[in-house]
Amino acid sequence: MPKVVAKPEVCMGCHLCEVWCVVAHSNSKDIVKAFKYEKTPHPRIIVDENLPEVFAIQCRHCEEPDCVFACISGALYKDESGRVVHDESKCVGCLSCVMACPHGGIVIDLDNRKIVKCDLCEEIGFPVCVKMCPNEALIYEEG
Amino acid sequence: MHEKIFEKIEMEKNQTGNIEFFLGEKEMKSFMLPEFIIERSDERCIRCRVCERQCPEGTHRYDGELDMMFHAEEKCVGCQRCAVFCPTNALIVRPHPSQYRPNANWTREKLQDLKKQAETGGVILTGSGNDKPYRIYWDHLVLNASQVTNPSIDPLREPMELRTFLGRKPDSLEIKIGEDFEGVEIQSELFPNVMIETPIVFSAMSYGAISYNAFKSLAMAAKEYGTLFNTGEGGLPISLRDGYGSSAIVQVASGRFGVDPDYLNVAAAVEIKIGQGAKPGIGGHLPGEKVTEKISETRMIPEGTDALSPAPQHDIYSIEDLSMLIYALKEATNYEKPVSVKIAAVHNVAAIASGIVRAGADIVAIDGLRGGTGAAPKIIRDNVGIPIELALAAVDKRLREEGIRNKASILIAGGIRNSADVIKAIALGADAVYIGTPALVAMGCTICQKCYTGRCSWGICTQDPYLTRRLNPEIASKRLVNLLRGWSHEIKEMLGGMGINAIESLRGNRDHLRGVGLEEWELNVLGVKGAGE
Numbered sequence: 001m002p003k004v005v006a007k008p009e010v011c012m013g014c015h016l017c018e019v020w021c022v023v024a025h026s027n028s029k030d031i032v033k034a035f036k037y038e039k040t041p042h043p044r045i046i047v048d049e050n051l052p053e054v055f056a057i058q059c060r061h062c063e064e065p066d067c068v069f070a071c072i073s074g075a076l077y078k079d080e081s082g083r084v085v086h087d088e089s090k091c092v093g094c095l096s097c098v099m100a101c102p103h104g105g106i107v108i109d110l111d112n113r114k115i116v117k118c119d120l121c122e123e124i125g126f127p128v129c130v131k132m133c134p135n136e137a138l139i140y141e142e143g
Numbered sequence: 144m145h146e147k148i149f150e151k152i153e154m155e156k157n158q159t160g161n162i163e164f165f166l167g168e169k170e171m172k173s174f175m176l177p178e179f180i181i182e183r184s185d186e187r188c189i190r191c192r193v194c195e196r197q198c199p200e201g202t203h204r205y206d207g208e209l210d211m212m213f214h215a216e217e218k219c220v221g222c223q224r225c226a227v228f229c230p231t232n233a234l235i236v237r238p239h240p241s242q243y244r245p246n247a248n249w250t251r252e253k254l255q256d257l258k259k260q261a262e263t264g265g266v267i268l269t270g271s272g273n274d275k276p277y278r279i280y281w282d283h284l285v286l287n288a289s290q291v292t293n294p295s296i297d298p299l300r301e302p303m304e305l306r307t308f309l310g311r312k313p314d315s316l317e318i319k320i321g322e323d324f325e326g327v328e329i330q331s332e333l334f335p336n337v338m339i340e341t342p343i344v345f346s347a348m349s350y351g352a353i354s355y356n357a358f359k360s361l362a363m364a365a366k367e368y369g370t371l372f373n374t375g376e377g378g379l380p381i382s383l384r385d386g387y388g389s390s391a392i393v394q395v396a397s398g399r400f401g402v403d404p405d406y407l408n409v410a411a412a413v414e415i416k417i418g419q420g421a422k423p424g425i426g427g428h429l430p431g432e433k434v435t436e437k438i439s440e441t442r443m444i445p446e447g448t449d450a451l452s453p454a455p456q457h458d459i460y461s462i463e464d465l466s467m468l469i470y471a472l473k474e475a476t477n478y479e480k481p482v483s484v485k486i487a488a489v490h491n492v493a494a495i496a497s498g499i500v501r502a503g504a505d506i507v508a509i510d511g512l513r514g515g516t517g518a519a520p521k522i523i524r525d526n527v528g529i530p531i532e533l534a535l536a537a538v539d540k541r542l543r544e545e546g547i548r549n550k551a552s553i554l555i556a557g558g559i560r561n562s563a564d565v566i567k568a569i570a571l572g573a574d575a576v577y578i579g580t581p582a583l584v585a586m587g588c589t590i591c592q593k594c595y596t597g598r599c600s601w602g603i604c605t606q607d608p609y610l611t612r613r614l615n616p617e618i619a620s621k622r623l624v625n626l627l628r629g630w631s632h633e634i635k636e637m638l639g640g641m642g643i644n645a646i647e648s649l650r651g652n653r654d655h656l657r658g659v660g661l662e663e664w665e666l667n668v669l670g671v672k673g674a675g676e
Contacts, residue, residue: 010615012197012602019191019230032231035189052609134228135615 001063001082001143002120004045004127006055011047011137013054017129018043024121024128042109044118045129056129056138059084059105059118070100082143086117174258176251177216180239187233188212194225194234199598199610222591224600256521267522270594270604272421272515272557272580275525279513280532280665281564285674287655289642296644298635304645305631307575309412310336310481311505312549334505335481337411340369341631342569342646345623346556346579347394347416347485349375351429351438351450352517352594354611356619357603360586362387363616364623371411373577376400376427376452378441384409392483395472397426398452400442404475412506413472414483415465417456420514420531420557422523423487427452433597433606466502473503481505483554488512488534489527493541500542500551507551508577509534514557515580517604518595531557532571536669539572539651548651562633571669572651585626586619 019031021043026034034040045058061084068076068084075090076097093113098106106117120140121127130140181202190210195203200218203225205211219236226234243254256267289295296303317330345365350358352375365372366387373392378401388409395402396416407413418424429438429450439446459465469482483506484499486492496507511531516524535555542548555568556577565576584590587601594604602613634646643649657674658666666673 010612010617012613013609014193014196014228015191016193016228016230019189019193032187032189035191052607052612054609135613136618137615 001061003061003141003143004058004118004120004130005139005141006057007137007139008053008055010135011055012135013047013049013051014134015047017045017056017133017138018047020128020132021045024124025116042107042116044107044116046104046107048104057104058129060103061118061120066100066102067097067106070096072096083120084117085119086115088114091115171262173217173262175217175255175262176241176243177219177239178255179216179219179221179236181214181216181219182235182237183212183214184233184235187231189231189233191230193228193230197224197228197600199600199605199607220591220593220596221589222593222600223589266520268518268595269521269524269592270515270517270519271590271592272513273524273528274592277512277530279558280530280661280669281558281560281567283659283661283665284532284567284656284669284671285659286563286566286570286637286641287657288640293642295642296639298632298639301639301644303635303638304647305341305634307339307342307646308336309339309483309506309552309554309574310334311551312336314549335479337371337481338369339371339575341627341634342573342575343565343627343630344370344392344554344575344577345372345582346515346577347373347375347392347414348517348579348583349377349394349429350380350441351375351377351433351606353603354599354605354614355380355437356611356614356616357583357586359383359387360614360616360619360623361582362390363620364627366390367620367624368627370627373414374401374410376416377429377438377450378402378443379406379409380437380441394485395468396452397454397456398450400444400450400452403443407472407476407480410480412481412483413476414485414506414508415456415468415472415504416485417459417465418485418487418489418510419516420487420510420512420528421516422519423489423528424454425519425523426454428518430597435606438606462498462502465499465504469503481552483508485510485554485556487514487527488529488531488557490529492529492534493537496538496553497541497545497547500547504551506554506574507538508554508556509538510577511535511555511557515583516594531555532568533665533668535568535573536571540670543572543651562630563637565630566634566637566649567656569646569649570652570656571671572653574650581626582623585622586614 022041023031023034025041026038028034045056047056065084068078072094073090073092075087077085079085091114106115109116127140130138192205195205202214202218204213221236226236311334313331319328319330345361361372362383371390371392374394376394376396389411391410392412392414393406393410394414394416431447431449434447436446442450444450472482482504484504485508488509488511499507512528552574554575554577555573559576559578568576588603597605599605602610641655653671656671658671659674
C-alpha cells in the first residue's frame, strides 16, 4: 500500500511539508495566493514536536484501517491501490475516524464540520510534501 | 541548548510579545550596531514561521495576536538560513547600511571589535579563515595552453590521469628484467603510499568541531570518490571505522584525543598535527558543553569536560623529538602507512619542512594564512602566518635543492577556492591539496564565521541535536561528491588545454604558470616568470 514515511533522524521541524500540503490542496496552487487571498485549506500532514525530536505525521494508509471500520457513513474506504480514500460528499463530520485512528493521521476541519486527510496528492500525481521536503526526511513508498 | 529553543516554543504558545525577546544576554547596554538588516516583504510573507524555526539565534518571532512576524536584527549573524528556506523569498538579509563616519583607518569592523571588547573584556573569537585583503597569489598566476606548436588534448575523448600517490618515493628505480624479457621486477625498496583518484583531499575537521552528520558526510564522499578525509584530532568513532577507516587520514595532535592502536591501524595514513594555518602556535579548546556522550567515547575523555589541545606537542621540542614520534607511529602501524606531519605556514617554513622530511615524514602538510578553523582568536587568525602560495613554492624549491623532494609528498591547505587554485598549486609543486572551507560550503556553510558559537544553523559546526539533524548525510555526501567530480572534470579540461595527459607531468612544472601584477621578489619566491616572458 502506498504511503509517505517520515525519517525522524533527519527531520528538522521546518514545517515546510505543511506549507506545501496547503498549497497542493488549494484552488490556485500558488503559494502566496493560497495563503493570502484564498480560504486557506488545512494541511493534511502535521509536524509533531517534542524537541529535539520532531517528525511529520499523516495517514499511514493502513492495511486494516481502523478509521474505515469506524466510519458510520461509508465516507472512508480503501480503494484498489490500497489507499484510504475520503469521499467528502458522504462525510457527516461525526469524527469517529479521528478517535479510531491510532496515528493521529486525520485532521479535523472545524469550519466545514468535516475531516481532511492525506490523499497522496491525487490531483497532482505525486505527494508534494515528499518532493518539497528540503532534507529528504519524507519518503514515498509505493508499496 | 535545545532547552532554550524548547522554552522558545513554549513561549510561542502564548503567541504574544515577550520582553526577553528584546533583552540581550549582556550586562550593560551594547553600543554595537547590528551587523545585518532584515527586510521582509509583507506582500510575500505567509506567516509560515520557517524563518523563526530555522534561526538558532532567535532573530525572528511570530506574534499570534497580530498575525505578524517581528525580528531582532542585533541577533542576526547573516547565515542566510532563513532567506534560503523562506518558501516565498520574502526575506532579504544584507549587511546593515548604518555606518560610522567613513574613516580609512578606523573601519566599521575595527570600531565594532573595540566596542565588543569593551563590553566583554575578552579575546574576540571567530571562525572560518582569514577574511582580510592579503594578496591572493592564485589570482595573480595564469595558466598556459597549447597553440599550434603542440596539440591540446580533449579529455572527453582521450584518457586523462588524475590518480595521485601520496608518500615517499624511492631515490632511484632499479628494475631487474628476467631472461627473454620475462618477469620484470622492481629492485628498489618501495615505501607505503596511498592512492587517491583525484589530488583533492578533505581537510582535518574533527568530530566535535563538526557534527557527526557532517563528519560522516565527508567520510562517505571520500570513500565514494576514492580520496581521503582527515579525522582532525577528535578521533574516529568506532561506528565509522570498518566502513570508512580505509579512506581516513587519522590525526595525532597535541591533545592525543581518540588515539589507540586500532585507530592508527584502521586508517590509510597517520598525520601528526603540529600547527594549523588559522591559528599557528595556538592550541585548541572544545568546550565541555559540546562533549556529548558519543564525543566523550570517541575522544576518550569524560562527558562534559573541556577538551584542551595544548599549543605545542609537549614531547616535541626539536626535529629529533619529532623523528621519535614519527617512528613510534610507524612502529605502531608496522611500517605499512605513510606518516604525515602538518604545520602552519610560517616564516621559516622551508627550513622546517626540510627538517620534517629528514625526520622521516612521508608527507609534509602545510596549512596557509587563509586556512579555516572552528574557533580562533580573531587577532591571531587575521595576523599570523604566511600565504600558502609562497610557502608552497619555498618548500618545494628547498626540498628540490636539497635533493630530498622525492622523500615526501607535499599536501597544502588553506585558501583553495576552486579547481584552478588546485591546478596552480600542483604546478607550484604540491602533490595534492586539502580542501576544508569549499567542502563545508558545498554542504551548506555560508562562511558567516560563527562556528565558535556552536549554534551553526546549517547543522555543520554544532552538537545540538535539534540542529545536527538539519544535515542529512545522504544529501551532503552527494553534494561533496558532485564537488569533487566537477573540480576533477575542470582540472582535466585545463590539463588537456596545456597538452598534458597526466597530473604527474604538471607537478612542480612552473613553466605552465606566469605571474601577472607581481613584484620581482614575489616572482622569485614563486619561481615563475612574469606574463610575456
